[in-house]
Amino acid sequence: MRRLSLRPIRGLLSRIPVRNKIVITILLLILLPMTFAGCYFYWNISQILTKNANDNLSLLIRQTNDNIEKSFQIIDNTSLHFLANKTIRTWSIEDVSLGDDYYKKFLNKSEMEEDLKYSLMFNNAWNISLLSTAYVFFDKDNYISVLKSQPNIEQINKNNLAVFHSVNSRVRGKEIITPSYGDRTLYFTRIVSNINLPQQRLVLIFGTDEADLADQYSGLLAFPGAMAYIIDNRGAIYSSADKQELGSIVSPAVFALKDNAEVREVKLNHESYLTVSRSIGTTGLTFIAGIPKKQVLSKLSESMRNYIRIIALIAFVSLAAGVLLSLRFTRVIRDLLRSIHKVKKGDYNVRMPAYKNVELNQLSTTFNRMTEEINYLIKEVYEKHLLIKESEIKFLQAQINPHFLFNTLITIGYKAKLSKDETVYKMVTSLTELLQAGIYSNSLAKVPIRQELDVIQFYLYLQKERFEDKIEYTIHIEDEAILDLLLPKLSVEPLVENAVVHGVEKKLGKGIIHIRIYRKNDSVYFEITDNGNGFEVVPRNWSNFESITIRKQGHNNIGLINTQKRVKLIYGEPYGIEVESELGVGAKVTLHIPADQGELSHV
Numbered sequence: 001m002r003r004l005s006l007r008p009i010r011g012l013l014s015r016i017p018v019r020n021k022i023v024i025t026i027l028l029l030i031l032l033p034m035t036f037a038g039c040y041f042y043w044n045i046s047q048i049l050t051k052n053a054n055d056n057l058s059l060l061i062r063q064t065n066d067n068i069e070k071s072f073q074i075i076d077n078t079s080l081h082f083l084a085n086k087t088i089r090t091w092s093i094e095d096v097s098l099g100d101d102y103y104k105k106f107l108n109k110s111e112m113e114e115d116l117k118y119s120l121m122f123n124n125a126w127n128i129s130l131l132s133t134a135y136v137f138f139d140k141d142n143y144i145s146v147l148k149s150q151p152n153i154e155q156i157n158k159n160n161l162a163v164f165h166s167v168n169s170r171v172r173g174k175e176i177i178t179p180s181y182g183d184r185t186l187y188f189t190r191i192v193s194n195i196n197l198p199q200q201r202l203v204l205i206f207g208t209d210e211a212d213l214a215d216q217y218s219g220l221l222a223f224p225g226a227m228a229y230i231i232d233n234r235g236a237i238y239s240s241a242d243k244q245e246l247g248s249i250v251s252p253a254v255f256a257l258k259d260n261a262e263v264r265e266v267k268l269n270h271e272s273y274l275t276v277s278r279s280i281g282t283t284g285l286t287f288i289a290g291i292p293k294k295q296v297l298s299k300l301s302e303s304m305r306n307y308i309r310i311i312a313l314i315a316f317v318s319l320a321a322g323v324l325l326s327l328r329f330t331r332v333i334r335d336l337l338r339s340i341h342k343v344k345k346g347d348y349n350v351r352m353p354a355y356k357n358v359e360l361n362q363l364s365t366t367f368n369r370m371t372e373e374i375n376y377l378i379k380e381v382y383e384k385h386l387l388i389k390e391s392e393i394k395f396l397q398a399q400i401n402p403h404f405l406f407n408t409l410i411t412i413g414y415k416a417k418l419s420k421d422e423t424v425y426k427m428v429t430s431l432t433e434l435l436q437a438g439i440y441s442n443s444l445a446k447v448p449i450r451q452e453l454d455v456i457q458f459y460l461y462l463q464k465e466r467f468e469d470k471i472e473y474t475i476h477i478e479d480e481a482i483l484d485l486l487l488p489k490l491s492v493e494p495l496v497e498n499a500v501v502h503g504v505e506k507k508l509g510k511g512i513i514h515i516r517i518y519r520k521n522d523s524v525y526f527e528i529t530d531n532g533n534g535f536e537v538v539p540r541n542w543s544n545f546e547s548i549t550i551r552k553q554g555h556n557n558i559g560l561i562n563t564q565k566r567v568k569l570i571y572g573e574p575y576g577i578e579v580e581s582e583l584g585v586g587a588k589v590t591l592h593i594p595a596d597q598g599e600l601s602h603v
Contacts, residue, residue, distance in 0.1 A: 030318045034311050057274055057291060058263050064217045065278035065287045068230070071208075071216065072188075072283050074125045076174070079190045079204050081123070085115045088192070088202070112136060113144040120146055132185070133207035135160045137168075160205050163187045168203060176283060178236050180247035184210045186238060210246060213239045217289065225292040227273070229254060230285055238285060258286050265293060332360050339367060348375035379569075446596065449517065449524070450483035455493050456515070463500050471504060471511050478518040485524060486596040488570055494563050495528045495577070495589045503532030503587060522595050523575075531586040567593060 016024075082088065113136075120126040120134060129148065133156060137143040140161065147153060163177050167189045177187035185207045194200035217228045221241055230239040235255045237245050249255075253268055263276045268290070275290035335352050342350040348371050352364040453475070460473050477483065496515065504511020516527040564577050571594055581587035 026318050026321060027315060031311065031315055034314065038307055038311065057289070058276055060220060061276045061278055061287065061289050064220065064289070065280060067216045068213065068287060069281040069283075071125075071130055071213065072176075072281060072285075074130060075188050075206055075208060078119070078123050078125050078131065079174075079188065079206060082116060082119045082204065083190075083192060085119060087112045087115045109138070109142065109144060113146075116144060117146055130208055130212060131206055132209050133160065133205075135164075135203075135205040135207075137161075137164045137203040137205070138201075140164065140168075156207075159183050159185065160187070160207070163189065163205055164203050167191065168201075176232075176238065176285070178232075178238050178247045179210045181244050184243060184246060186210055186213065210239050210243075214241070217287070220289050220291065223291040223295045225271070225295065227254070227268075227288075227290050229288045230280070231255070231258070231288065232285055254288060257288050257290070260288075266290075332363075336363070336367070339371075343371060348378060445489045446486040446598065447489045448483060449485055449487055452487060452489065452492050453477075453483065453517075455490070456496050459493060459496060460500075460513070467505075467511075469510065471500070471513065473513040473515065475515045476517070478516075482517055482519050482524060485519075486598055487524070487593055488563075488566050491563050491567060491593070492526050492528075492591060494560055495526065495591060498560055498589065499528050499530040499532070499587070503530035505532075507532050519595060524593050524595050526591040526593075527588060528590075529586065529588045534581045534583040534585050534587050563591075567591070 116134060116136060120131070123131070125131045126134075126148070132148045134146045135143055136145075137160075143160075143164075145157070145160070147156060166177065167175055168191075170191055174188070174190040177189060179186050186209075188206040188208070190204040192202045192204070213230070214228075220226050220228050226241070228239075228241055229237055229250055231237055231250050231254075235250045235258075237248055237250055240246060253266075257264075257266065257275050257277050260275060260277045263274055266273055266275055268275075272293040273290040274293055275288065277286055277288040279286050332355065339350045339352050350371060352367050355361045355364055457475070460471075464471055464473070496513070499513050500511075504513065512531050514527075514529045516525075516529070518525055518527075560577065567576050575592050575594060578590045578592065579587060580590075
């Protein structure tokens with residue numbers, strides 16, 4: 001015999017990652033026992049519920065059958081009680097035909113009608129509306145009747161006359177006539193013959209509403225899909241939950257349950273039913289009832305659905321636990337591979353986490369130190385020095401010898417002072433301070449906001465003297481304590497210069513510049529608002545300053561570009577410049593920096 005090789009299975013299992021093996025193992029260890037337990041739970045509880053349902057159904061059928069039998073017995077006793085009165089006894093032994101003596105006939109009929117009313121007056125069946133009509137027929141043309149508030153008396157008379165014709169051919173005895181969908185009344189008939197004159201007969205017809213009979217088993221119908229029938233030996237339906245079936249013949253499948261005295265499970269219309277039947281006394285009728293088995297187990301099904309939800313929740317938790325355990329067991333290799341892959345792509349900010357294991361933590365520390373040193377060489381040294389060198393070269397290319405310029409400006413200011421021209425002296429002094437702030441500065445140096453504000457005021461003073469009433473400006477500081485915080489030198493002045501040069505310089509009317517400095521949480525904001533011509537297209541966040549649209553061609557925007565780069569370089573995200581602009585209305589430039597309380601840079 002050829003042996004089954006397990007090598008392919010082993011090969012397949014060996015290719016499954018360790019993490020997945022851990023997850024699968026945990027799920028199997030938890031779900032398999034719970035699945036077996038759930039199946040056993042369902043089977044065991046279903047047996048208990050089915051047995052309880054059988055007992056309850058049997059008890060309910062017995063009680064309902066007893067109530068129906070008592071109702072029929074009350075009606076039968078009522079008819080016997082009526083036959084026992086004096087008028088009926090006299091009629092049963094004497095000749096009351098009296099030939100053509102119509103007056104005597106009328107008296108006999110009236111006496112019998114009074115006796116019938118008197119008999120019903122104190123009768124429980126009549127008082128509880130178990131009986132709704134009572135007729136006594138002498139022949140087809142002569143009868144007496146008592147009705148209980150019936151709206152259609154003529155139709156009721158026709159129905160009872162039809163019943164009389166159907167039973168009149170019998171000599172003696174009693175019979176229950178089936179109702180129909182059109183006439184939902186059960187008729188209890190009894191024929192009495194004169195002892196000496198058999199042709200002299202009385203036909204008693206007592207009627208009861210089928211709905212009153214159906215109320216006896218209404219508790220069974222509380223189960224959705226439940227069935228209940230009262231049938232005779234032919235299968236004719238005397239009472240049913242479906243009133244359209246009244247008077248018809250029950251289906252063979254239901255008729256087969258007629259002698260089913262014990263609770264039994266049967267298939268009806270492709271559905272399982274728990275059924276039972278009981279004979280109703282000596283009436284020849286049988287009460288059959290059944291409820292769908294699924295209704296018996298409905299609560300169990302709901303419990304099983306909840307159980308399945310719990311299993312699903314446990315499976316989810318187990319899956320999560322398995323994933324977490326597998327991640328923990330394979331974490332070191334995964335972290336190392338991920339970090340190496342990021343370094344390969346140029347991300348030197350990647351860091352491996354610390355581990356409790358000494359050897360693994362040493363590996364993590366060494367890797368992190370290596371990436372920190374590489375990142376320092378690239379970010380802190382190369383980029384900063386490149387930015388500083390680029391700014392200095394561009395400035396020197398565009399300017400004359402600064403020492404000669406400052407000496408000349410100092411001489412001009414001295415001459416203006418001697419000439420007592422304070423305006424010229426103040427303008428020259430402001431210009432000198434402004435140029436010194438721009439030339440003799442480290443691009444990464446930090447100064448108090450107060451000092452930066454002085455430079456801004458020097459610049460705005462010169463522009464005010466230049467344009468006179470064409471420019472107005474305001475400076476609003478919400479808290480004087482802000483002025484002691486630090487910021488990169490010449491970070492705000494280029495924004496103010498941008499508002500003047502690109503905002504209001506070409507405006508036909510008066511240009512207004514508003515500077516607002518405020519603190520929010522751990523951040524400081526500088527808002528420079530102008531009512532100039534606005535930008536044509538300006539992104540909300542200037543992530544790429546080289547791509548912005550400037551208002552005036554020919555002006556170099558290196559100041560804004562360098563400010564953004566310096567702020568990002570020094571503080572990182574999310575700090576920097578944001579711009580809001582509307583064409584023809586103006587613009588608002590906002591500088592966002594942290595509330596820097598560090599030591600002053602040496603300038």
